[in-house]
Amino acid sequence: MSQKWNITLKVSRQKAGETPHFDEYKMEVDPDEYVLDAVERVWAFMDRSLCYRHACHHSTCGACGMRVNDVEKLTCITFIRDVTHNAGTLKVEPLRNFPVISDLAVDMGSLYSRLEEIGARSVLPATEAEIENPPSKWDPADQQYIRLADCLECGLCISACPSAATSSDYLGPAVLAGAQANGLKRNPELLEIVDTEDGVWRCHSAFECTAVCPSFVDPARRIMNLRSQIIKERFGNLFRKA
Amino acid sequence: MTETTTSKSISAPKSGENTWLWLIKILTGPLLLIILAIHLLVNHFLGETGLLTYADIIAYYRNPIIPAMEIVFLATVVTHSLSGLRGIILDLKPGRDVLKIIDWILVLLGISAVVYGTWLALTIASSGA
């Protein structure tokens, strides 16, 4: 157990129809706790009116994305130690680019419905999972392994993306990454969805999505790869027609 | 207060900033970088002080490659910058009709800039002849 810290938690508050404002909560924390623990304690002991989303508390569900000191974080795995200091403040705001339900809780319906529309897979064969250090040789039995995809659908990338801030039509990093994982070869119908001004070409290489992604998806790399796939497809079609 | 956002179906392409338009933008980039380097070096490092006076420029334009290069430079820079501008405008989510008008304006702007520049380059080149 480490030395306790006294911090000020600045929480963005907003009930329906209100303008957001900050409420401050002074609290004692263990620096090795997570930001979500601090938020949860505000609700449990200090202010029962606080609304926020959370479920798994270990980075598999993607519910607890928030902006912590202006940077998108999955709060359940963000150590307080890494984002503030003793006697410091911790500013917690809802993700950007999603309608706020209340306080820190946002409605991610737009992300989920787009992921659904492009048919992003929530589970996929382990052999396709792009594991960083894959076993040198997949066991034949591995071919049948199904695993949950890396993308937690947490929306951090969409909150961080500068292009997504002004255009609600932009599909956004998570959706494009899902399309890339599906592959254009296997899903040719995706070509007309991603090869548009609201698709891959709306990305301006800010790489903010990859910088904030808590789960190894690396959306920027996937968007770049999707571009290559599209260019290949388009040139291929050109020659096929000719 | 848990109305779900109405599922907004993925919008159909407006007018396609698609592969081709985008390839034009990205491929003119490196081309520009090369011509811009020449342009800057010539303007600032040629001779003692670079090209500063009217006479310098006229003399420089006497070589027919130069006006040709400047015209290519202009056409490339106009293409790159206007397609870039269109990209920025698209970030602002213009409506389909507005975008159509913007497209026409951009095309007209681009053509007139290139025509004007070509006329200018040829005028300068011929005034030295």
Added chain:
Amino acid sequence: MDNNNNQPTPGKFWTWFNPIGRQTGGWAFILNRITALGLLFYLSLHLIVLGQLAKGPAGYDGFVALMRNPISIIGELLVVAAGIIHGLNGIRIFLTTFGIGVTLQKQLFYTLMALALIIILVFGLRMFTAA
């Protein structure tokens, strides 16, 4: 007042330029967009000014003489710097787009910007000494 409840809107275009909370690639994006808009503005001015050339030596040399004060030179240097930054940053975008150096985009950005700084210094020296 954020009356559209935190949703994307064209009115938030200023957030493009907000560096708070952004990381390397985001700064690159900001630089790229500012220099793009700056260069576009300069390009239009440049074309108009060069029109003076068609009017013969008097008009143009008069204008050039007008531009030989330090403030104008700083302005000109800013344009050159914008061009260099935008151009070198473009290399990063070009390469990563075609799948080269995607995982090294941060290092790529810092290297290119260091290069840009050197080139800008050389140009700056030249422009002030030529004056």
Added chain:
Amino acid sequence: MSKPQAIIVGAGFTGTATAHDLALRGFDVTVIDRGDICNGTSGRTHGLLHCGGRYAVKDQESAIECIDENILLRKIAPMAIEPNGGMFIALNESDMQYREDFISGCQACHIPIDEITPQQALALEPNINPKLLTAFLVPDGTFDPLRLALSFAASAKKNGARFRTFTEAKSLIMNGKGAVSGVNVVNRATNQKYELRADIVVNATGAWAGEIAEMAGSIVQVKPTPGVMVAYEPRFVQRALNRLNKPGDGDIVLPQRRMVVVGTTSFEVNELDYVPVLEEHVKIMLERGAELIPGIKHAKMRGKYMATRPLIGGGMGRGSARTFKCFDHKETDNVEGLVTITGGKATTLRAMAEKTADVVCEKLGIHSACVTKDVPLLSYRQYYVLPN
């Protein structure tokens, strides 16, 4: 007569699954929760889709529930499940002594198991403790807790159920004749207070079931028993890894996305709304986890958390049965209109819902059979896509 109306308090596993079941049986269902879906115990579940092997010796009733539901869930909710099986490994003599009981227990519960040699086990899972003495392959699985619940919620929504999240039950409305006829709620997102009325109120608040029952003057004997879990990177194993022995602390390691989760411990608390993650329990997870997978000792910790199991009935901690119970408060405390479902495990959520819906239907004199066994669930994303 219009549809019978039901309010379900709690949008965790039992709440969403009961909503799905009741909606299929023609109920007009409203689910309320003071937070979003799965904000309590359900969301933080370990995520083991039990095959029952863990309970096959001591608690065969639970074990049989598990294997039956395991097979069903794989079929109806494939989008939330990693169906990669599991492995029980023995590491010492005490484990080996448990072997016989395990085999006969699994046979009694019809759990298909397959004993393999340590070499075979290591070929399948190279990162497990190489000193293992024997191993069994079992049909375990792993699920994503939130997505499993959302799948039930989405399917319920499609059949007309409404979800009022961030809506807290403040009190139960009594009709003056000792019967519950609705819930006074407050929408925490708008601070709006209003009444919801229904023919039946289902208390699906798990570890918090006592608090809701108390609003009607009823008592539910539920013993909230938190346990600590710790996630480590990377994904050391592809299968759920169990210690071949009596259920104990830190004897399960689950793969989840790019990590493994070691769980769990067992302690008792009074304050339910915030339970601290005890450092000494985190240490136990590290030690016990490293026994199963030595690599964990130097692995990067990704998250530490806890969830509060709702244990029912007698017994202490590990001794209590892991089965579930549906209380008709008419029978227990003569309070009409209120049913409480609690206990159980995530794996048995559908069965818990079936049982609850059966009780509700019987109470309201509705003859309608459960069909959830055969209805594939919608994609969890449909929960957000479908209108409320």
